[in-house]
Amino acid sequence: MFETIIIGAGFAGAVIAERLATQLNQKVLIIEKRNHTGGNCYDYRDDNGIIVHKYGPHLFHTDNQEVWKYLSCYTEWEVYHHEVLAYIDGKKVPIPFNLNTIYEVFPVALAMRIEEKLLTAYEYNTKVPILELKKSTDTDLQYLADFVYEKIFLHYTAKQWGMKPEEMDSAVTARVPIFVGRDNRYFNERYQGVPKHGYTKMFQQLLNHPNIKLMLNTEFQEVMRFDGDKILFLDKEFNGKVVFTGMIDELFGCQFGELPYRSVDMRVETIERNNYQEAATINYPNNYEFTRITEFKQIHFTKSDRTTILKEYPEPYRRGENTPYYPIFTEENKAGYNKYVDYAKRYANLILLGRLAEYRYYDMDDIVEMALKIYKGAAA
Amino acid sequence: MFETIIIGAGFAGAVIAERLATQLNQKVLIIEKRNHTGGNCYDYRDDNGIIVHKYGPHLFHTDNQEVWKYLSCYTEWEVYHHEVLAYIDGKKVPIPFNLNTIYEVFPVALAMRIEEKLLTAYEYNTKVPILELKKSTDTDLQYLADFVYEKIFLHYTAKQWGMKPEEMDSAVTARVPIFVGRDNRYFNERYQGVPKHGYTKMFQQLLNHPNIKLMLNTEFQEVMRFDGDKILFLDKEFNGKVVFTGMIDELFGCQFGELPYRSVDMRVETIERNNYQEAATINYPNNYEFTRITEFKQIHFTKSDRTTILKEYPEPYRRGENTPYYPIFTEENKAGYNKYVDYAKRYANLILLGRLAEYRYYDMDDIVEMALKIYKGAAA
Numbered sequence: 072m073f074e075t076i077i078i079g080a081g082f083a084g085a086v087i088a089e090r091l092a093t094q095l096n097q098k099v100l101i102i103e104k105r106n107h108t109g110g111n112c113y114d115y116r117d118d119n120g121i122i123v124h125k126y127g128p129h130l131f132h133t134d135n136q137e138v139w140k141y142l143s144c145y146t147e148w149e150v151y152h153h154e155v156l157a158y159i160d161g162k163k164v165p166i167p168f169n170l171n172t173i174y175e176v177f178p179v180a181l182a183m184r185i186e187e188k189l190l191t192a193y194e195y196n197t198k199v200p201i202l203e204l205k206k207s208t209d210t211d212l213q214y215l216a217d218f219v220y221e222k223i224f225l226h227y228t229a230k231q232w233g234m235k236p237e238e239m240d241s242a243v244t245a246r247v248p249i250f251v252g253r254d255n256r257y258f259n260e261r262y263q264g265v266p267k268h269g270y271t272k273m274f275q276q277l278l279n280h281p282n283i284k285l286m287l288n289t290e291f292q293e294v295m296r297f298d299g300d301k302i303l304f305l306d307k308e309f310n311g312k313v314v315f316t317g318m319i320d321e322l323f324g325c326q327f328g329e330l331p332y333r334s335v336d337m338r339v340e341t342i343e344r345n346n347y348q349e350a351a352t353i354n355y356p357n358n359y360e361f362t363r364i365t366e367f368k369q370i371h372f373t374k375s376d377r378t379t380i381l382k383e384y385p386e387p388y389r390r391g392e393n394t395p396y397y398p399i400f401t402e403e404n405k406a407g408y409n410k411y412v413d414y415a416k417r418y419a420n421l422i423l424l425g426r427l428a429e430y431r432y433y434d435m436d437d438i439v440e441m442a443l444k445i446y447k448g449a450a451a
Numbered sequence: 452m453f454e455t456i457i458i459g460a461g462f463a464g465a466v467i468a469e470r471l472a473t474q475l476n477q478k479v480l481i482i483e484k485r486n487h488t489g490g491n492c493y494d495y496r497d498d499n500g501i502i503v504h505k506y507g508p509h510l511f512h513t514d515n516q517e518v519w520k521y522l523s524c525y526t527e528w529e530v531y532h533h534e535v536l537a538y539i540d541g542k543k544v545p546i547p548f549n550l551n552t553i554y555e556v557f558p559v560a561l562a563m564r565i566e567e568k569l570l571t572a573y574e575y576n577t578k579v580p581i582l583e584l585k586k587s588t589d590t591d592l593q594y595l596a597d598f599v600y601e602k603i604f605l606h607y608t609a610k611q612w613g614m615k616p617e618e619m620d621s622a623v624t625a626r627v628p629i630f631v632g633r634d635n636r637y638f639n640e641r642y643q644g645v646p647k648h649g650y651t652k653m654f655q656q657l658l659n660h661p662n663i664k665l666m667l668n669t670e671f672q673e674v675m676r677f678d679g680d681k682i683l684f685l686d687k688e689f690n691g692k693v694v695f696t697g698m699i700d701e702l703f704g705c706q707f708g709e710l711p712y713r714s715v716d717m718r719v720e721t722i723e724r725n726n727y728q729e730a731a732t733i734n735y736p737n738n739y740e741f742t743r744i745t746e747f748k749q750i751h752f753t754k755s756d757r758t759t760i761l762k763e764y765p766e767p768y769r770r771g772e773n774t775p776y777y778p779i780f781t782e783e784n785k786a787g788y789n790k791y792v793d794y795a796k797r798y799a800n801l802i803l804l805g806r807l808a809e810y811r812y813y814d815m816d817d818i819v820e821m822a823l824k825i826y827k828g829a830a831a
């Protein structure tokens with residue numbers, strides 16, 4: 072019946088399914104626990120016609136021409152270059168911290184001095200980690216590094232990960248960059264945009280093939296069993312390939328312990344105004360419990376008398392209650408993850424792919440690239 | 452695994468699934484050939500934020516309080532009373548033809564005479580079939596009946612069913628009513644409206660239960676087989692109940708011949724204007740190839756500088772190419788249908804339900820009522 076079963080209908084699952092169905096003419100079954108496809112990229116038009124990214128803002132950016140061309144078969148793109156402001160010292164200023172930001176937050180004389188020193192020490196239009204600035208013998212540059220660390224990074228990251236600032240490892244965290252240039256954009260890749268009609272429509276197109284069957288609202292455990300070294304689908308041994316893109320610990324009943332994740336409470340609000348804020352996303356590193364506010368009208372332009380915003384409140388992941396967004400990288404967690412990977416090896420036909428299955432962070436373009444690579448490996 | 456398998460995720464399938472899942476705690480699998488639920492009620496917000504009924508306008512109206520209350524658990528309602536105008540003799544006038552219409556199309560003296568005669572012969576606020584008017588000895592009333600038959604009914608119905616006017620059986624077709632009253636509404640039921648956030652959202656709510664698994668983009672033949680007197684699901688005998696809401700001839704490989712249907716080519720257009728027409732739906736009985744134009748903004752109010760309209764072009768049903776909307780009731784077709792019903796009796800666990808499976812027309816409220824009844828029968 073089915074030649075491949077894919078668990079999860081996010082980018083990893085959808086791209087693999089599309090390739091197998093269209094290129095190898097395989098019958099593919101996708102099992103998805105949610106009642107929609109697209110994973111965390113899922114979006115919808117709300118009552119005001121505004122496209123809302125339900126699981127947080129997704130801005131597509133890549134230097135990978137193959138990935139861009141591939142997705143372009145399934146969507147047109149809206150030209151969109153993301154800019155982010157951070158609210159610090161009563162002002163909303165561009166981040167990553169750049170030469171424009173310096174002039175906005177420092178007295179002019181200091182700003183000019185810092186600019187000159189940066190341009191002498193580093194190449195124009197490059198990124199410099201603040202850790203490197205700190206090593207400089209120049210006190211102005213050290214001051215800049217400390218300022219950015221404290222105002223932009225420290226409290227934001229503490230909120231994001233639920234730590235106290237004093238618990239944070241400054242050596243690790245000091246990788247935050249300064250951009251020695253005047254480009255206010257958040258990303259610098261060649262290809263940037265959002266799907267013209269939203270991600271959900273793009274996923275519908277990706278999966279719009281008679282070979283691809285979609286089982287929604289279904290936990291994989293309800294129809295599959297991993298038993299000894301056999302995989303069963305509806306109580307029958309399944310010998311095709313299984314691509315698993317869900318949480319790896321749940322794949323094996325959490326027998327080596329639960330892997331921790333960080334979650335975010337995404338709170339959508341409708342505002343009775345034409346426009347809410349000065350940029351699509353504004354970060355609040357040092358105020359409030361939320362980390363940032365995104366105004367979706369500014370990502371997918373929509374004419375409406377109202378506007379829709381999203382406040383993101385980071386919170387611990389509670390299994391079965393909220394969404395696992397980010398793996399938490401500690402030595403202990405990596406060791407736990409590796410036990411699952413080892414255990415998974417007994418299933419010769421099992422492929423682990425994606426943010427949750429590989430317990431790592433993927434940007435959207437990276438997971439598409441990886442899925443195309445896995446497909447090519449499987450097809451070879 | 453599954454206790455009931457339902458084929459088709461329209462009203463019939465969704466209501467049965469909801470009842471079985473929530474009331475009997477049954478695990479239910481719905482198999483749906485399209486990539487969405489809701490059957491022909493499916494709607495979506497287009498790029499202008501306007502809710503579009505993809506398969507033609509669906510206006511909910513019922514006198515059945517139980518049905519209204521039941522659906523109200525899954526949607527709020529927008530108060531909406533449908534009005535239809537018909538373009539005749541260069542004017543857009545209310546239909547069903549009523550006392551207001553009479554004053555719009557006839558000279559005042561004639562209109563007053565007809566009104567008086569109607570009010571003398573019939574009760575106020577009732578419907579009178581034009582066939583009955585024709586039997587009247589009064590020439591004005593006969594004239595009215597002929598006028599309505601010719602201008603409102605004859606050519607519209609000929610387009611709708613693809614017949615020449617002269618082929619039409621006037622005895623059958625003359626059941627079109629005149630409304631002896633001043634109520635311009637198309638429906639007179641106690642409860643009228645549209646789901647506040649659209650039908651698709653309402654179906655998502657109906658099906659939003661962990662017991663309901665949804666298999667989209669899947670023809671039932673791909674996973675089921677009807678073999679002798681056994682029903683197989685993925686090559687294993689399935690002994691639970693099977694509710695089939697699809698085309699009954701396709702259930703049995705069209706072995707007694709294909710049942711014919713009438714289809715409609717639904718053509719959606721975006722218009723660069725705030726507003727397109729004077730009413731939500733305007734019928735064109737005597738002009739053009741389409742039967743009617745619907746402007747969706749007037750059904751689900753949306754603020755936009757553009758407006759979205761739908762022109763309906765009736766056409767023959769071509770299997771596998773377009774959508775079967777209406778069964779075609781002839782003695783021959785009913786006989787063909789009955790062969791399938793007889794054949795279906797060998798499957799003790801098979802239930803046939805809905806417009807396509809029962810080869811009959813259902814309004815939305817009627818199919819919900821029937822599904823609730825079937826559920827009660829099965830649960831008893």
